[in-house]
Amino acid sequence: MATTERIPIVDCDTWVGFYPFQDIDLTPATLTGIMRRFNVARAIFVHTTAVFFDPKVGNDMAIMVARENGGLLLPAATVNPLFYRGLAKEVEKRKEQGFRLFRFFPRLQSWLPRSAVFKDLANFLNGLGLPFLIECPFSGWATDIGQVVAGLSVPVVLTGTAEDNLAEILSVMKEITNLHLSTQGLDHPGALEEVVAEVGPGRLIFGSGAPIHYFQSSLMPLLHSDLSDEAKTLVLVENLRRIVQA
C-alpha cells in the first residue's frame, strides 16, 4: 500500500460544469484542487452541459476547459443517441479535434443500450478506433451492452455499476474480453478482489465520480483492498493509460 499511495493516479470518471441535481461545485478549480490533494496526474472528464443538455455545446466547453488546464484534464466527448441527426458528424469532428474517447449516459438520458442507434454508434466509434465508457447500473444492461460490443476491437469501460448487477457483469466480461470495469460502483467488501480474481487486474480501471462524489470514497477502498501493489498500479494508472494511448 505504501508504494501505491505515492503513484500518480489516472481517473476515468470526473465531471466539470453545472450540476443541476444538487448544489455541488463542479468547477475545474474544484476538480483540479482534488487532483492535487490526492496526487491525480490526469483525469478524464465530461462536461455536464454535454450530458444533460446539448452535446455539441458541451463538447466545445470541454475543449475550452481542457485547454485552460494544460493537459491535466482530458475531455471525453459524448453524444446523445436520442438526437439522431448529425451524430456521425459530431463524432468525426471530435476525433479530428483530438478527443481520445467517448462516454455514454443511457440512465441519465433515458435510453436503452440495446437501441439500434447506439449499436450503429458503437460500430462507428470502433471503425474510428475510439474507445468508450458507458453507464451500466441496471440488471440486464451488461448483457445488452455485451451483445452490442461483442464484435468490436476497441476497449469499452462499464461505469456506474452496482453490487446488484456485478454477477451479470462478470459473466459478460468473461465472454467479451474488450470490456473493462470502473471501480466507482464496487463498494461492497471484497468486490475489487472478486473482480480481479474473475477477470484479472488488467480490466479494472479507477474511477472516482469526483467532484460529484467524495474522491476518497473510491480511493480508500482500493488502497486498502487485498490486491497486490502491482494490481493496484494497473488499476490506478496503467490500464486507463493503455486505453487512452492506444
Added chain:
Amino acid sequence: MVDAFGEWGWQTLRAGDESEWQLLEKCAQRYGVSHYCLASAEAMRGDLIKGNERLAQVTRTNSLVKGYVVVNPNHLDESAGEMKKYLSEGQFIGIAIPPPRLSHPLGSWRTAEVVKMARRYDVPLLTFLETEKDAEGLLSLVRTFSGLRALAVLLRGCDWWVAFRILSESPNVATIVTGLLTERGVIEQGVALLGDRRVLFGSGMTKVHISRALGMILEADITDRQRQLILEGNARSWLSL
C-alpha cells in the same frame, strides 16, 4: 471510533471467503472501531424474528457488536414482542424501522403505532430516508411523540440538503453519514445545518466497505474536532455508549 450503523447479514448472502464476523473483526482492528451498532439485514428484508435472533446471538458473545432491534410496521404484535425481548438486554441500544420502500412511509398510521409502543424503552429510533418526503414524515413523528430521539440514515436518491433543512427544525434528530450516499458536501452540509453534535459516522458494513464512509469523513472540509465528534463522540452520546 464508533460505528453508528451497519447491517448484519450481507456477507453471509455473498458466501465470501471471509465470514461476517471475521470481516468485522479485521476492520475493527485495522480502523480502531470500538463498537459496531448493527441492525439485522434479514429482519429488515425477510424474517423479523429469525433475523433479530441471529443478531442477538452475536451481540451476546461479542462485546464489539451492539444491536438495533428491528421492528416491522406490518407486524405490530410481533414488533412489540421483539422490543420487549431484546431491549432489556444491554447489548441492544436502539430500534430500527426498515426503509420505507420495505415497509411503510414514516408518516403512516402503522409506523406511528410502532413508535407509540417504542417510546417506553427510551432508546433512539433508527430510520432511513429515501426521499425528502421521508424527512417530513420523521419530523412529524418526533413532533407528535415528545421525547422521541431519532437517527436518520440518508440513502441514495434522497435530496439531502432539503432533508437536513427539514430535520434542522427538531433537536431530537441526528443523521448518520454512510458509504451508502457518497455525494460530496453531504457531511459539510450536515454539520452546517444540523450542527456538529448531530452528525454520526456509520460504516454501512457489511453492505458497503467501511473505508468508503471513512474516506468521505477524512476528506470532508470540517475541523479535526468536528471529525472526532462524528467518528466517536456523537455516537457515544446519542447511543448512550
